[in-house]
Amino acid sequence: MDAFEELQHRIVACERCPELRAYCARIASEKKRAHRDDDYWGRPVPAFGDPAARALLVGLAPGAHGSNRTGRMFTGDASGVWLYRALHRAGYASQAEQRDRADGMRLRGALVSAALRCAPPGNAPTPSQLRNCFPYLQREIELLPELRVVVGLGAIGTRAAENALVAAGFAFARRHAFGHGAESVAHGARGSVVLLSSYHPSRQNTNTGVLTEPMLDAVFARARELSRGPSDP
Numbered sequence: 195m196d197a198f199e200e201l202q203h204r205i206v207a208c209e210r211c212p213e214l215r216a217y218c219a220r221i222a223s224e225k226k227r228a229h230r231d232d233d234y235w236g237r238p239v240p241a242f243g244d245p246a247a248r249a250l251l252v253g254l255a256p257g258a259h260g261s262n263r264t265g266r267m268f269t270g271d272a273s274g275v276w277l278y279r280a281l282h283r284a285g286y287a288s289q290a291e292q293r294d295r296a297d298g299m300r301l302r303g304a305l306v307s308a309a310l311r312c313a314p315p316g317n318a319p320t321p322s323q324l325r326n327c328f329p330y331l332q333r334e335i336e337l338l339p340e341l342r343v344v345v346g347l348g349a350i351g352t353r354a355a356e357n358a359l360v361a362a363g364f365a366f367a368r369r370h371a372f373g374h375g376a377e378s379v380a381h382g383a384r385g386s387v388v389l390l391s392s393y394h395p396s397r398q399n400t401n402t403g404v405l406t407e408p409m410l411d412a413v414f415a416r417a418r419e420l421s422r423g424p425s426d427p
């Protein structure tokens with residue numbers, strides 16, 4: 195098992211936030227009527243995608259009946275519908291439709307992660323829960339030697355990404371101000387990484403027009419441009 199796989203195994207077995215573990219287990223046992231026949235994952239959700247990615251996406255946390263049910267980042271809820279369609283259009287995802295861990299989706303050049311790996315009540319993590327989970331994101335950044343761009347999805351994901359880049363040895367000339375499409379450059383011993391922020395593709399944003407598909411496409415087109423590798427078309 196390599197270091198990346200070992201890290202993901204540690205995440206899935208993590209018990210650092212007992213209240214979140216209890217909450218996720220309760221949701222997994224109670225279920226939602228629409229998913230009553232599903233076998234909920236109910237554990238911390240590992241990162242999903244290419245372990246040699248040049249683009250890292252950092253969301254907020256698993257949804258109670260999304261990733262906490264399917265066991266894969268951004269899979270099984272409305273946010274995932276928007277995210278993977280956009281990743282497919284940008285050339286990172288093998289298909290636009292996502293359903294569960296067995297849907298055949300493959301990511302090339304991108305890794306999808308989050309500030310928190312367990313679903314928090316009300317989608318609202320506490321500062322201590324974010325602190326507990328933070329080392330996992332830092333370690334993922336350290337384990338991506340070809341990393342060129344980090345896309346923060348939402349303000350909390352973006353802030354976690356910024357802090358994790360700094361903890362992993364990168365330095366920003368100025369603090370990153372969150373805004374859709376905002377960019378900052380971080381410099382490190384192994385080159386520069388651009389932090390790019392996006393509004394989160396949550397239902398609150400997509401249903402109200404705060405975030406549109408062209409807006410999300412613009413962010414991933416820019417990420418694609420920044421993360422293009424030597425073997426990419």
Ligand code: SF4
Pocket residue numbers: 205208209210211212214215238310311312323326327328
């Ligand atoms: S949120 Fe993170 S640190 Fe807390 S239990 Fe889940 S995986 Fe562990």
